[in-house]
Structures are given as C-alpha cells and as structure tokens.
Amino acid sequence: MAVPLVLLALLAVVGCASLAIGTKAVPLSDVLAALGGSREGDAIVVRELRMPRTLLGLLVGLALGAAGAVAQDITRNPLGDPGLIGISAGGAFAVAASIGALGLTSSYQYVWFAFLGAALAGLLAYAVGGTGYGGATPAKLALAGAAVTALLDAGTNALVLLDIRTLDQYRFWAVGSLAGRDTEVVGQLLPFIAAGLLLALGLSGRLNALALGDDLASTLGTRVRTTRALGAVAVILLAGAAVAAAGPITFVGLVVPHVVRAFTGPDARWLVPCSALGGAVLLIGADVLGRMVARPAELEAGVVTALVGAPFLAVLVKRGKLKEHTR
Numbered sequence: 001m002a003v004p005l006v007l008l009a010l011l012a013v014v015g016c017a018s019l020a021i022g023t024k025a026v027p028l029s030d031v032l033a034a035l036g037g038s039r040e041g042d043a044i045v046v047r048e049l050r051m052p053r054t055l056l057g058l059l060v061g062l063a064l065g066a067a068g069a070v071a072q073d074i075t076r077n078p079l080g081d082p083g084l085i086g087i088s089a090g091g092a093f094a095v096a097a098s099i100g101a102l103g104l105t106s107s108y109q110y111v112w113f114a115f116l117g118a119a120l121a122g123l124l125a126y127a128v129g130g131t132g133y134g135g136a137t138p139a140k141l142a143l144a145g146a147a148v149t150a151l152l153d154a155g156t157n158a159l160v161l162l163d164i165r166t167l168d169q170y171r172f173w174a175v176g177s178l179a180g181r182d183t184e185v186v187g188q189l190l191p192f193i194a195a196g197l198l199l200a201l202g203l204s205g206r207l208n209a210l211a212l213g214d215d216l217a218s219t220l221g222t223r224v225r226t227t228r229a230l231g232a233v234a235v236i237l238l239a240g241a242a243v244a245a246a247g248p249i250t251f252v253g254l255v256v257p258h259v260v261r262a263f264t265g266p267d268a269r270w271l272v273p274c275s276a277l278g279g280a281v282l283l284i285g286a287d288v289l290g291r292m293v294a295r296p297a298e299l300e301a302g303v304v305t306a307l308v309g310a311p312f313l314a315v316l317v318k319r320g321k322l323k324e325h326t327r
Contacts, residue, residue: 003263003270007277011058014284018054019046021288023296052183057284057301059186060178060242061252063193065279066200067238068253069260069272073207074231075141081253082239085129085141085232086148088250090121091243093152095173096159100166110173111185111244115192118240124148126232130225141228176249176302178287189241196237200272203231207268249302251309252279258312282308 019031026034026042034046064082072080082088094117095110104110129144160167172180209222217224239253256278257271264270283301286308290299 003260003274004277007274007281010281011277011284014281014288015054015058017288018057018284019050021291022050023291052186053178053181053287054284056181056186056245057178057287058280059190059193060246060249061280061283062276063196063238063242063279064249064252064283065256065260066197066272066276067235067242068279069257069268069275070200070203070207070231070238071235071253072257073210073268073271074228074235076211077142078258080142081251082235082242083145083149083248083250083253085145085235086121086125086152087118087236087239088243088248089149089152089156090124091115091118091240092170092174092248093117093121093156093159096156096166096170099169100159100163105169111182111188114244115189115240118243119236121148121152122232122236122240126229130229141232173247175300176247176305177300178246178283179298179300181245185245189245192237192241196234196241197276199230199234200238200276203227203234204268204272207231207272208266211266211268247302249283249305251305251313252282255305255309255312256282 016028016031019034020026020028022045024042024045026046030038030042031046033040034043067082068080071082071085072078075085091114094113097117098104098110098113104113125145125148126141128148129141160170206217206222206227209217209220210224210227212220214224217227242249257275260274260278261271264274282305286304287301290301290304293299
C-alpha cells in the first residue's frame with residue numbers, strides 16, 4: 001500500500017513543479033491561488049498554458065506506464081514496451097502519410113490518423129504473430145512486432161525524405177513533446193485512455209496466470225489466447241492514444257515497470273496501476289527537467305526520457321547477457 005501512496009505524492013510534487021516552472025517562474029502560492037480560482041497575477045499562465053500541458057503529461061504518462069507493464073506480461077519479454085508490437089511505428093507512419101498526402105499541419109488535425117495507424121499496426125503485428133501452430137506466443141509476438149516496425153519505419157523514412165515539407169512538419173511531432181499540442185487533444189483521447197486503463201486493470205489477475213507459462217495458466221482455467229488478445233487491445237488503446245497525443249515518446253513503458261516491479265514484486269494487480277502512476281511521474285518530471293536545463297529554450301520530454309532510458313536499457317541487456325552466460 002505504501003508504493004502507490006509514495007507515487008501519488010511524487011505525482012503531486014512534479015505536477016506542482018510543472019505548473020510553476022517555465023520560461024517565467026511562478027511562485028507556488030500563486031499556483032495554488034490559480035488552482036483555487038484566482039484571476040490575478042500569473043493565474044492565466046497557470047490555467048491556460050501550463051495546466052493543459054500538465055494534464056496531457058498525466059494522461060500520456062499513465063497510458064505509457066500501464067501499456068509497458070501489460071506489454072511485458074503478455075510477451076513475457078523484459079525488454080518489451082509498446083513499441084515492441086509496432087504501435088509507435090504505426091502512428092508515425094500514419095502522421096507522415098497524413099502530412100504528405102493531405103497537408104495537415106496541427107496535432108488536432110492528424111491525431112486521429114496517428115491513433116488509427118497505431119491501432120492498425122498493433123493489430124497487424126498480433127495477427128501475424130498469431131498465425132501458425134500455438135497461436136500468439138510471446139516469441140512470435142516480439143518477432144512479428146519487430147517485422148512490422150521495420151517495415152513501417154522504412155515507409156516513414158521514405159515519406160519524409162521525399163518531401164521536405166513533410167519532414168519539417170513531422171520532425172517536431174516525432175521527437176515526442178508535450179509542448180505545442182492542441183488542448184482539444186486531451187478531450188479527444190481521454191475515452192480511449194480510460195478504456196485502456198480499465199481493461200488493463202481488469203486483466204491483471206489473468207496476467208499473473210500468464211506469468212506461470214501458457215500450459216500452467218490453461219490448467220488454472222485461464223484462457224490464454226483470449227487474455228493475450230485482450231492485453232494487446234489494452235496496449236493498443238493506451239499506447240496508440242499516447243502516441244497520437246504526444247508523439248512516439250520512448251523508454252517510459254520500458255523503464256517504469258522494471259523500477260516499480262522492484263518495489264511491488266511481479267503481482268500485476270499492483271504492478272499495472274503503480275506503473276501507470278510511475279509513468280506519469282517520469283513523463284511530467286522529464287518535461288519539467290527539459291524546461292530547466294535549456295532555459296529560455298527547452299528540451300522535449302521525449303529527448304529527456306531517452307537520455308534516462310538508454311543507459312537503463314544497456315544495464316538490462318548487460319544483466320540479461322550475464323544471466324544467459326551463467327546458465
């Protein structure tokens with residue numbers, strides 16, 4: 001019970017920091033006054049500019065953290081994250097195609113294309129991984145996701161290299177940022193993120209059975225294929241909405257579940273909700289840090305999470321090699 005309380009406290013801290021820190025620093029007392037309805041001083045800056053950005057970071061972080069925990073459980077891959085099954089690549093390809101073919105210029109316009117592309121790519125990876133004997137096994141899902149990602153990445157690169165206007169529009173979205181997004185995006189994607197979170201939480205008991213292996217899970221009465229399919233749907237809803245809203249922000253879904261698992265253990269009933277909270281803490285914290293290190297400019301949150309996540313990934317790979325070597 002202590003872990004979620006600590007995460008909620010950290011979320012409150014980074015949330016207040018997100019409202020207070022920026023090109024112009026706002027005292028915490030003014031932030032609290034603005035939240036209380038005050039219209040004086042910097043209240044407009046807090047409510048009109050920083051509050052929507054913080055809410056977007058909250059939603060995207062919750063989605064990516066929970067999606068990463070579910071993706072690692074259904075694929076039984078410790079290096080898994082939502083990008084593992086092609087979701088990020090699908091959203092990126094759809095955005096590049098919508099910019100190049102339709103001339104779209106804002107996140108409000110192409111958010112639906114990003115979500116549709118992410119969802120279709122995830123479904124394609126699951127369909128490919130589910131063919132043949134044994135259905136959608138973890139290894140087949142990972143390989144299918146890698147194949148779909150490689151194909152879509154090649155298509156995206158071709159689109160942006162052949163059209164300079166597409167490259168100019170696409171590169172800002174692709175870096176992964178909470179800044180400059182249309183405020184309507186939060187309302188657009190809230191139902192999908194809420195549905196994905198509810199589905200992920202509802203599956204947490206079955207995910208515990210999957211961790212025991214498909215044969216034992218079946219013996220215990222768990223419908224393995226159905227559970228894995230519903231888990232993939234949850235990941236598609238969560239990560240697809242996150243990619244559509246903020247671009248392909250990397251490493252949140254990879255790093256957070258591992259850190260949380262060190263405190264909660266492998267029980268998905270605790271791991272999934274705590275990973276969601278941890279994802280929000282990491283993403284909002286990364287956004288705040290990006291504003292601080294490059295004033296008066298800022299680093300995008302996706303850059304900061306990559307700087308944090310890349311060394312973490314190296315450590316995981318090294319540990320995996322060491323374990324494999326000792327067998």
